[in-house]
Amino acid sequence: MLDLLVVGAGLSGLMAAYTAAQAGLQVRIVNKGLGSMHWNAGTVDLLGYIPGAEEKAVQRPLEAIATLLQKYSDHPYSLLEMKYVPSALHTFVALTEKLDIPYIGADDNEENLLLHSPVGVPRPTYLTPKAQLAGNLRRNAPILIVGFEGMLDFYPLLIAENLTKLGYQARAETLPMELLTNRRDANTVQLAHELDDVTRRTKLGRQLHELVGANERIGLPAILGMDAHAEVMADIEKLSGAPVFEIPTLPPSVPGIRLFRALQDGLKSMGVRIETAMEVSGAQKTISQNGTSERLAWLESKTTTRPLKHRAANFLLATGGILGGGFNSDADGRVWEVVLNLPLTMPQDRSKWFDSSFLSPGGHPVYTGGVRVNRDFQPVASDGTLLYENLWVAGNMLSGADPILERSLEGIAILTGMAAGQAIATR
Numbered sequence: 001m002l003d004l005l006v007v008g009a010g011l012s013g014l015m016a017a018y019t020a021a022q023a024g025l026q027v028r029i030v031n032k033g034l035g036s037m038h039w040n041a042g043t044v045d046l047l048g049y050i051p052g053a054e055e056k057a058v059q060r061p062l063e064a065i066a067t068l069l070q071k072y073s074d075h076p077y078s079l080l081e082m083k084y085v086p087s088a089l090h091t092f093v094a095l096t097e098k099l100d101i102p103y104i105g106a107d108d109n110e111e112n113l114l115l116h117s118p119v120g121v122p123r124p125t126y127l128t129p130k131a132q133l134a135g136n137l138r139r140n141a142p143i144l145i146v147g148f149e150g151m152l153d154f155y156p157l158l159i160a161e162n163l164t165k166l167g168y169q170a171r172a173e174t175l176p177m178e179l180l181t182n183r184r185d186a187n188t189v190q191l192a193h194e195l196d197d198v199t200r201r202t203k204l205g206r207q208l209h210e211l212v213g214a215n216e217r218i219g220l221p222a223i224l225g226m227d228a229h230a231e232v233m234a235d236i237e238k239l240s241g242a243p244v245f246e247i248p249t250l251p252p253s254v255p256g257i258r259l260f261r262a263l264q265d266g267l268k269s270m271g272v273r274i275e276t277a278m279e280v281s282g283a284q285k286t287i288s289q290n291g292t293s294e295r296l297a298w299l300e301s302k303t304t305t306r307p308l309k310h311r312a313a314n315f316l317l318a319t320g321g322i323l324g325g326g327f328n329s330d331a332d333g334r335v336w337e338v339v340l341n342l343p344l345t346m347p348q349d350r351s352k353w354f355d356s357s358f359l360s361p362g363g364h365p366v367y368t369g370g371v372r373v374n375r376d377f378q379p380v381a382s383d384g385t386l387l388y389e390n391l392w393v394a395g396n397m398l399s400g401a402d403p404i405l406e407r408s409l410e411g412i413a414i415l416t417g418m419a420a421g422q423a424i425a426t427r
Contacts, residue, residue, distance in 0.1 A: 002026055004424055005299065005312035007280050007339060008326070010035035011410055012395025012417035013318035014263045018095065019421030021270045029267070030278035030301060030310060035260060036324055036409075041115075041248035042222070042255025044092070044103065044414065046126035048112065048407025057124040061411075062086060062110050074400035076412050079375055080419055086110075088418045093127065099262040100230065103127045114138050116219065116247045120145075120159035122166070124407060129255050131224060131233055134217050135245035142169040144212055145219045145247070148177045152187075153250040154221040173211050179204050180223070192226040192254045201225070201232050205239025212242045222246035222254045229258060280339050282307060288389040295389045299339070314424050316392040317342075318417060321370055323404075326397050329366075337371065337397070342379050342387065345369045345399040370399035376427075377420040394420040 004020050006013045009031035017027045047061040050068050058064040062085060069078050077085075096103040105113070105127050112124040114137040122137050135143075143163065147156035156172035163170035180186075181194045195201045201224075212218055224246055225232030237244045248255060264274060278301040285294045296315050300307040317339060319326030329335045333350020346369025371379050377392045394416040396403055403409040 002312040008318035012413035015417035016421035023425030029274045032279040037256035037260040039251040043125040044127035044410040045407040046411035048124035076398040101262040120162035134243040144216045145172045191223040196228040205236045208240035217243040293386045321397040367402045376423045392420045
């Protein structure tokens with residue numbers, strides 16, 4: 001029988017599957033659609049802001065987590081031993097190196113990087129793809145932002161203007177779209193595939209060489225190759241004669257898709273099967289041997305003919321909560337978990353969504369709410385009673401955090417996914 005079935009192919013589900021497969025378990029992943037990595041910047045935010053003190057970005061997140069937990073003791077990070085956090089992140093970095101999509105931090109001081117947002121606002125993040133590293137705003141080198149005529153959702157003049165207002169030395173230039181593609185309308189993924197062609201990236205590199213000034217680094221939209229990303233980066237830096245970095249655009253996210261594909265390929269090489277278009281809609285439950293909780297015998301997903309049963313010894317939900325579609329709601333304010341209707345901590349009365357807590361320091365109750373779990377990442381009732389003997393939950397389904405406000409989305413996903421996978425393997 002299958003040892004573990006993971007529901008969800010976001011970062012938490014993939015890292016849980018990787019950890020369990022590394023321990024020798026037979027693992028399969030089912031997911032309804034594209035994971036959140038297709039929409040975010042492709043970086044790893046560990047902790048960027050402490051709720052209630054958002055005016056100041058966190059500089060050293062490993063230290064700041066201790067401060068966070070003093071104020072918010074039910075945060076998902078409280079489920080982890082602090083010595084586990086750097087160890088797990090090191091494992092993630094080593095994995096990306098092995099998969100030829102290396103992620104890098106600022107330095108040995110364990111500081112957050114300051115990278116560009118799509119509109120030129122500094123954003124704190126802990127780990128970045130190598131392709132974004134040269135954009136770290138803690139460096140003093142002047143910046144040339146280069147865009148392309150007619151490209152949607154990337155505005156070099158706006159980025160340069162905002163950076164200048166914040167005290168950075170930046171300017172903008174625009175190149176013809178014909179350098180990248182003959183299409184009249186192309187999204188970022190299509191443009192990235194175009195630059196896999198050596199002829200196109202050679203022309204681009206030579207044009208950049210004509211534009212760049214002394215000591216400048218070049219910021220480009222995150223389209224520098226898809227299948228040949230490393231080669232594209234190397235060629236453009238060599239031809240331009242300057243450090244080059246990518247700036248994430250609005251979705252779809254090319255850096256996020258690169259990471260998803262690399263992790264997916266790595267898991268497949270370990271024997272982990274990933275099945276898409278599998279929306280889990282039902283379950284068979286049985287009473288556990290101790291008689292105090294239930295067990296899951298199987299989950300079922302919708303097909304065009306009849307439901308398909310997925311049997312396993314253990315199950316892990318990593319469906320992403322309110323952002324990933326793992327939770328749903330109605331006009332009355334009721335919020336529910338969509339697979340097993342697990343109890344959630346957010347208020348179930350719509351009137352409580354609009355009281356004084358709407359902008360409370362800890363975040364809106366709808367975003368901080370989620371599934372309550374024990375220290376082994378197994379869902380429990382409000383009194384701490386274990387709900388299912390062979391079920392685990394990870395990622396942004398967990399209660400106690402507002403990951404968008406905190407900039408902790410990927411950190412929570414990676415760390416809790418790996419910890420849950422480890423707990424299952426140990427069991």
